[in-house]
Amino acid sequence: MRYLPLTDDDRKAMLDVIGAKSVDDFYADVPESARLGGKVAGLPDHQGELAVERHLSKLAAKNRSASSGPFFVGCGAYKHHIPASVDMVIQRSEFLTTYTPYQPEIAQGTLQSLFEFQTQVAALTAMDVANASMYDGSTACAEAAVMACRVTRRKKVVLSGGLHPHYAAATKLLCEAQGLDVVHLAVAVDGEMALADAVDEETACVIGQSPNIFGTVTDMSGVADAAHGKGALFVSVFTEAVALGLVTPPGEMGADIAVGEGQSIGVPLGFGGPYVGLFACTEKLVRQMPGRLCGETVDADGKRGFVLTLSTREQHIRRDKATSNICTNSGLCALAFTAHMTLLGDKGLRGLALLNHEAACDLADALEAVPGVEILTPRFFNEFAFRTPMNAEAVLAMLDEAGIVGGVRASRLFPGEHMGDVIVCAATECTTPEDIEAYAAALKEIV
């Protein structure tokens, strides 16, 4: 038991100091019927590091990693290269093994990096302020919807048909639990602008996504204008943060709240989590924001420092009147985002975004040349939907046999929407010309 420093002699000496006969004395309040004779039955005993490593490595070996061959899956999580120095920073004990900076005198490392994170997210989204992160993009989206209802004192939330279906589900769930009404517009590849017609005097907010689940990029300024005209807020969602280096960011479209997934910058795919939710808004909404906020101040000697602030919004102070029940954020993933963003800088971000876009354009050209394939996404960044002449599930299975992970079938995203012949695929800076060639050649064979 290599993680337990106490020896049997220690334990005995400590019990003597306490004046207890055995540790059983401490569990005297446990009801008789719930006392176990010994350890929990049906589970194996402890193992050495080597045995644990062998077992887990065996499980890991059963999975096909995104780097092991041509890989084109997106839909809210993206295969990007992470510089080695980023992972090194987040493995520093001082960041990895500390907690929420409740004692700012000995947590300036975490606090200053959060302040940098907030500034970066605000600049990336072109918004006034950002918080210190949320669990992920989908929960950030749900929190944005209930925040908009709080701000406007209205009860109707309108979701676009291009919103990531998981984001829509998480948002519907939280809204409906609070007695709020959710209107979900018909699923559409290029339907974000329909939000402009759906907004009325009862609407708290309209939620649109660019790039959306089918990869479509849209300047939603018209949606923002329509929403504001009716006294509603416009929530702008993104799942691919790298896109904001190239495409119109939420702030340039007049968004009141911008939420998205930050995984693409610094955080590995990791089968869906942990990720880092980005949450930004306009200056005047800041006191209605959920989540932790880090702010600048000075110490007793007048030196600049940082603290958690505006905590009167939060559950540990406001309890049942808090803006959200959120407690932790996604601190270490936020640090990964910040370290990677700091390596990129504006120049690197724009370069990276352009590489992604060009890879996706090359992919679209190659797939479009396959007879029977039709690209459905009219404007895109690094992801698009296409129609195959066959069932998408069968196509993906055959691609899989050729060692290619070809994307996500739309029927998995939208069961019951009769999109059985649609595949959504993404390309990034990790996609090589050979990957694209292999994909197009295999697809040609199949269809």
Place this chain on the structure above:
Amino acid sequence: MTMNTQGRPTAPTSSSVSDIETVSGSRGLLQAEGLIFEIGTAETTGVDLPAPKNRTGRLGGVARKVATGLPGLSEPEMVRHYMRLSQRNYAIDLGFFPLGSCTMKHNPRLNEKMARLAGFGDIHPMQPQATVQGALELIDELATWLKTLTNMPFVAMSPKAGAHGELAGMLAIRQALIARGEGETRKRVLVPASAHGTNPATAVQCGFIVDEIKANARGRVDMDMLREKLKHTDDVAGIMLTNPNTCGLFETDIKEIADLIHAAGGYFYCDGANFNAIVGRVRPGDLGVDAMHINLHKTFSTPHGGGGPGSGPTVLSAALAPYAPVPFVVKNGDGVFSLVEDVDGEASESFGRMVAFHGQMGMFVRALAYILSHGADGLKQVAEDAVLNANYIAAKLKHVMTPAFEGYCMHEALFSDAFTADGIETLDIAKALIDEGYHPMTMYFPLVVHGAMLIEPTETESKATLDQFCASLESIARRAAQGDETLKGAPYLAPMRRLDETRAARKPVLKWTAPAADTVAAE
């Protein structure tokens, strides 16, 4: 003066200077460091990217107008920047971190290594399930451990953190009530005054109304008040109770509480934040619990990461299991694992989806590595050592500090500020601990104890560490009892002195902004 053959002094000479101002602002190993916005430029980048082809794009004109202006740093500068910042953080790997209710235990490095295997770290949540069978098997294996350790039939794995797990449990209760046709009538949730703030906040997020119950003189639920509150039962949705509770005590009447709430037609949500005290020794399913979240970052050692990411799998009783959120993993007859992702078929009664994808996989790997390392025997020892360490601290300090309640504690020792002289605060004691080289305990929580000091040592601390800590805290406590005013200025030896939180909240500065041009010119 002692000198070597080159004439270099080899022994220190006495000096009268005690406080030195440096030109750099650095102080020896503690390097001065500005914000990245003050160091980097938008034209600098620390990555080498291939040149773009400048081919025709397909953005359709939806292009960013104003650049982010974000500064970049070269790799050596970026690494040095964050290394310098790291030196301003306290951390478990550096010292004792007895932050009550947070379970700051050692984070094994094996966990980190395993989570970074390409087969776990580099797989996509939406790639075909046939290509991620090992990942689904791992989730199933961890789920089996969690269900067996708690003696509960089902576990929802997708919640992203403890508070998110609370949400999962309370939404399951809400859905069960709706299925009974009582969703509109049963809205009242009983919550003890000592509860974590997340409990009442979560209940409200699910559309419930919070009804507070007080603690008795022994720090447990006041049973008379509970019975009183349950006189009218037709509006009761359930109770949210932490066990062991936030005072670090096992709820003596927990079975009766469960029976009373069930008899009233409600459900029992147990906040599992303090599971570390009983893991491997007591199974919450044997106590009548209907739902309980498990903070993998507390009991199962996944790193706290400066405030997340956490992970909050939530075990559910047979009564609530049908309403569990999607997705979940099932093992089919042929040994193939699959994900149930839609509210349909076997998940037709599910309350829905809480989050994108399938949960905190990175944390699942770490938690399973920890669990396998300990096994059933080791986990029992974990709970016992955690409780022994806390009682040892309580015993060593009870003569100089005021124990909040009589009797043995579970995994954390709770003191009130009654022993301090007028004018000396819990905050002063906490800050003085910083000067002694420790992370302070949790302060002013739970709210039911005046000036609360909640000390949770965990099982991964040695007796020698506890002895040193107790010696430090005992000395500070004596100074506090004597009214030593110098405590008010602590910390003196930390990277920063006390920070002005009032100023931060009054005029919030939440991001860096470039100084105005004329200020720059004047400098």
